[in-house]
Amino acid sequence: MSEAELDALLRDCPVLFHMAERGAWPTIRRHGLLSTVAALDLFGVTGEARAAALRRRPDGIVLERADLGRIVLRDQKPLSDRGLERCLRDGLTPADWHARLNARVFFWLSRARVLTLLAGRAYRDHAHEVLELDAAALVAAHRDRIALSPINSGATGRFPAPRGADTFLPIADYPYAAYARRRRGERAVELTVPGAVPDAACYVRRVSVMRGPETEAVLYEAR
Template sequence: MKKEELEELLRDCPVLYHMAELGSWPSIQRHGLLSTSALLDLFAVSGSRRTAIEARRRPENVAVEHPKLGRAVIRDQKPMDDAGLLRCLQDGLTPEDWYKLLNDRVFMWLTRDRLHRLLTARPYRTLEHDVLELDAAPLVAAHWAQITLSPINSGATKPFPRDRGKDTFLSIADYPYAHWRGKRKAGERAVELAVTGGIPDVGPFVRRVIRMRGEEIVTVLYSR
């Protein structure tokens, strides 16, 4: 991606959206917006329990606890399953490989429309969630080296499993923006922005945190 292409992407998508578990904002304020793997490191989860969380599909939310840190909830992976991954994975990747790739990253949508699609998906539409709205440009500047972009929803295989492989997550420099610019409207030229390891210094990038049910804003938890 060229400099002017990134500038266009950030003009089209100035706000990033992260859908977090209900009640997770206080923990995010304390520890940052961490990937599943980084959270497991922080909470000292190891052995077979860690493998079950990090390298297997999570059909339901999983809670982890620490005597000093308290409790955190790791989200389920209901929109994805092994059968779908086996149909679409390329480059010799296994479902276990894919779960590990996902769990090493924190994901954000580049448009409100994409956020709403997830919020209104069947497993989540009746539930409340803490949604973070983040300023895209300063976050990209601060975490450039850890950021990857994806042209698909990498955490879903339903209703149709789109092909994915080692080149699904590409650095900003390597992302083929011009290719997708010729095929998609503004806002859809990259679908996900992910930060490897997470964003421990997330606070300065957060413009608002809202509690949502479907497309409804239930309450505002934080506003800068």
């Protein structure tokens, strides 16, 4: 991706979206956004509890400690190991893919993607917190660590998109022009940061409580 292409992407997608469990905002303000691995490290989770969290999670896992706060590792209902076996390339296994997902913080580049997820059968009956972040500011601060994905890497569904070693690519290596020709016009679906974004709150412009497409409350709005 060239500088001009990155500028175009940020013009068209000025807001990044992150969906979290209800009640997550105070902990995010304190610790930032953490990958699954980073959250397990912070809470000192080891042994079988850690191993279970790093496999596919059919339900959310709560991490809570008086001195640290509360984090919920989100469930992975839209993902199945059977689906991964059908779509993985480059000799990767489902365990390999889980390792890639668990090592990253994920952002959507479009509100439509968030609304689709919220409307899905797994989530539509529950309230969630949706963070809206300044895309240009976050990219400027974490550019060397960012990788982009052209697919929803955490879902398989009936017809899972192929995925492999080149699914997550650094900005400089991402084939923007090739994806610009896609019918839906999405040049990138996910923006990811390995490990954690400890200063995430600095880029947050709005935090909303949403149930399906409806906004139930606004918890925070930058001035």
